[in-house]
Amino acid sequence: MTQHDSRFDAALLDAACKGDREAIIALLKVAQPDIRRYAKVSCKLQDVDDAVQESLWLVYNRIGTLRAVTSFAGWLFAIVRRECMRLMRKVFIKTDDISEFNDDPGLTYSHQLELRQDLSRAIQSLPEHYREVVLLRDIEELSVNDIALLLNLTREAVKARLHRARMMVREYLLD
Known part of the structure; x- marks a missing residue:
């Protein structure tokens, strides 16, 4: 169209x-x-x-x-x-057992089940506005411009949310 x-x-x-x-x-x-x-x-x-x-x-x-x-x-x-x-988020939020993702080629990049579980929990722990940006950028691999357009945000806002979200995931994984 x-x-x-x-x-x-x-x-x-x-x-x-x-x-x-x-x-x-x-x-x-x-x-x-x-x-x-x-x-x-x-x-x-x-x-x-x-x-x-x-x-x-x-x-x-x-x-x-x-x-x-x-x-x-x-x-x-x-x-x-x-x-x-x-x-897609519905699956991540409601799933505590990551074993159903084992056959998903998009999620088989890591062979360490514990790491995938920890990462999934870390993403789930994010506030929704941060989780959405992380999923769009790091899982869906959208560009910052596409995310900004999709969420009706500025590029700077997307970058700031993405940075904060990644820092929160990092802190979660280090704890």
């Missing part, structure tokens, strides 16, 4: 932003394939359907908060990305 995509003409987006229910529904129907494509790139395979459903619901409820019609594609992508992160 690009800004020149005729499926998302300015009139449809403008009407949806102003609360026109029919325009919102039409916009969601047209946007759903893009949402699914974004989710396939950003989420684990088993989370794609949940991410699509939640993203559609969020767009439906928050379309009125869109600041500029031309930023719809980026806004949509940010919603899907954030929903995928929420689903």
